[in-house]
Amino acid sequence: MPYDDLRSFLDTLEKEGQLLRIPDEVLPEPDIAAAANAAGRIGEGAPALWFDRVKGFTDARIAMNVHGSWRNHALALGMPKETSPREQVEEFARRWDAFPVPPERRADAPWQENTVTGGDVDLFAVLPLFRLNDGDGGFYLDKAAVVSRDPADPDHFGKQNLGTYRMEVIGRDRLALQPVPVHDIAQHLRTAEERGEDLPVAITLGNDPVIPIVAGMPLRYDQSEYEMAGALRGAPMPIATAPHTGLDVPWGAEVVIEGVVESRVRQIEGPFGEFTGHYSGGRRMPVIRIERISYRSRPVFESLYLGMPWTECDYLVGPNTSVPLLKQLRAEFPEVRAVNAMYTHGLLVIISTAKRYGGFAKAVGMRAMTTPHGLGYVSQVILVDEDVDPFDLPQVMWAQSAKVNPREDVLVLPNLSVVELAPASQPAGVTSKMIIDATTPVAPDVRGNFGTPVKDLPETAAWAARLRTLLATR
Amino acid sequence: MTAPTASPAVCPRCSDEAVRTVAHSPVPDVWEVLQCARCLYMWRTTEPARRTSPGAYPERFRMTAEDIATALEVPAVPPLAAR
Ligand SMILES: Cc1cc2nc3c(=O)[nH]c(=O)nc-3n(C[C@H](O)[C@H](O)[C@H](O)COP(=O)(O)O)c2cc1C
Ligand SMILES: [Zn+2]
Numbered sequence: 217m218p219y220d221d222l223r224s225f226l227d228t229l230e231k232e233g234q235l236l237r238i239p240d241e242v243l244p245e246p247d248i249a250a251a252a253n254a255a256g257r258i259g260e261g262a263p264a265l266w267f268d269r270v271k272g273f274t275d276a277r278i279a280m281n282v283h284g285s286w287r288n289h290a291l292a293l294g295m296p297k298e299t300s301p302r303e304q305v306e307e308f309a310r311r312w313d314a315f316p317v318p319p320e321r322r323a324d325a326p327w328q329e330n331t332v333t334g335g336d337v338d339l340f341a342v343l344p345l346f347r348l349n350d351g352d353g354g355f356y357l358d359k360a361a362v363v364s365r366d367p368a369d370p371d372h373f374g375k376q377n378l379g380t381y382r383m384e385v386i387g388r389d390r391l392a393l394q395p396v397p398v399h400d401i402a403q404h405l406r407t408a409e410e411r412g413e414d415l416p417v418a419i420t421l422g423n424d425p426v427i428p429i430v431a432g433m434p435l436r437y438d439q440s441e442y443e444m445a446g447a448l449r450g451a452p453m454p455i456a457t458a459p460h461t462g463l464d465v466p467w468g469a470e471v472v473i474e475g476v477v478e479s480r481v482r483q484i485e486g487p488f489g490e491f492t493g494h495y496s497g498g499r500r501m502p503v504i505r506i507e508r509i510s511y512r513s514r515p516v517f518e519s520l521y522l523g524m525p526w527t528e529c530d531y532l533v534g535p536n537t538s539v540p541l542l543k544q545l546r547a548e549f550p551e552v553r554a555v556n557a558m559y560t561h562g563l564l565v566i567i568s569t570a571k572r573y574g575g576f577a578k579a580v581g582m583r584a585m586t587t588p589h590g591l592g593y594v595s596q597v598i599l600v601d602e603d604v605d606p607f608d609l610p611q612v613m614w615a616q617s618a619k620v621n622p623r624e625d626v627l628v629l630p631n632l633s634v635v636e637l638a639p640a641s642q643p644a645g646v647t648s649k650m651i652i653d654a655t656t657p658v659a660p661d662v663r664g665n666f667g668t669p670v671k672d673l674p675e676t677a678a679w680a681a682r683l684r685t686l687l688a689t690r
Numbered sequence: 691m692t693a694p695t696a697s698p699a700v701c702p703r704c705s706d707e708a709v710r711t712v713a714h715s716p717v718p719d720v721w722e723v724l725q726c727a728r729c730l731y732m733w734r735t736t737e738p739a740r741r742t743s744p745g746a747y748p749e750r751f752r753m754t755a756e757d758i759a760t761a762l763e764v765p766a767v768p769p770l771a772a773r
Contacts, residue, residue: 245734245737271717272716273717338713350740353703354730354731354732354733355732385732388713402765410769411770482763500763644762
């Protein structure tokens, strides 16, 4: 049964022992961020955190770390909480095949209960805002989905984009926005600004648990995140029409903020502790003017901590970055078995592939760098054989240590594109990229002494089952 | 108004004096949210000194008028399309 809103998912997390209510009164800073930061430091299976006693607030309800462990990520997709990361990625890839699943338009969205407009708009009156990291320039909305349309093709449902872009609160009715140039909203904004027009946006906060997964997923420009949500949910995604902009927003959102990105305006923004484990600098970035806020009574404010990995952000963009790359590579190279793009939104990717002929694996690595997401992210690719599990890092390290002859198997390609947030890029936005081919050479690539690999004994699989049974019935 | 919510005269990050109050705590007199009009830094008066006090604010996060004026534009404003 898919979740239509955040609240029903929080109920499930609580029943599964995966939601921890913080009983004591806490300070908005540094407690909420520090607790969510700590959730990533206490080992496997961390719960979501719930705060409702926050100093100075009368009515705060804050949910953190909702996707912040493999257990919670599995539950978000309706899988048993013990499902391993690799199994979660495989099931995700299976569900992808149902794409596109058309959404279902519903009336009476709960966020229609309350509305503020014009001069009455005050984010501080609706949301219990707080800071995450010391060097952050202010308070951020960092787990919101932003909806916009292509100004040149506004009726194209697939080109309507829903994406996670962090926004800094720079006034009661103003937000600064970071559209990374390779992302869809940057394309929408560019078209609007070339025409000298504002870009209407709807920002939805506190969504059902599949929305953050599709909003942070590198889909093709014309692929609809709502139609992907339907595939992942196994049921149509419920959407509703935002009243001020007419944009399509999740029916179950806690809060819907509508306004425009002001055309051709830039204001100082940041820094912000980023997914790279480093702060962005202070840059001059686009500004959103808020014109209307709709919200459920007693709204839940959902946010996430990010900083030095791993944090919630890494769980959230692990599987959803791996699967699109797997699908895009497999479309041309059916030999590709599995893709692990869970490191820093795919700055480093591990790919397991069979080899068509000598040199093939290196070509797969180059192709990963030229996928839409690869252009801005994939900077290091490790290729492993089809019988190496890219999610099993000790196996990957074995393959690299035993199969790589550095002079021939490590390729460094200079001056390629990467997000300007990548800390090692120089100048920002340009980097060299590396392919490490840790596959076994095949003809006509006859290098090395790989003719006599030691394989698991034919009887080993049966023995593994036998050992498991003995252990379970001990 | 009680002492802890009194506004400091200067921004901890850029030392500008144009500081305004953008929000008051719903429970009266617990905190205020302040903002610098120049660098837009925003902070709550109950945050640790390393975020609120000009003396304790880390050097590496400070900003000058020069930094603001020369900050990179991301994304750059495109040329207007001829029409
Ligand atoms: C917590 C979080 C914050 C993010 N912040 C930004 C951001 O500020 N700007 C941006 O361009 N991408 C940001 N992303 C990444 C995009 O959401 C992600 O790359 C997505 O695939 C973009 O998809 P699109 O190009 O289809 O819109 C963020 C992702 C997450 C999970
Ligand atoms: Zn300042």
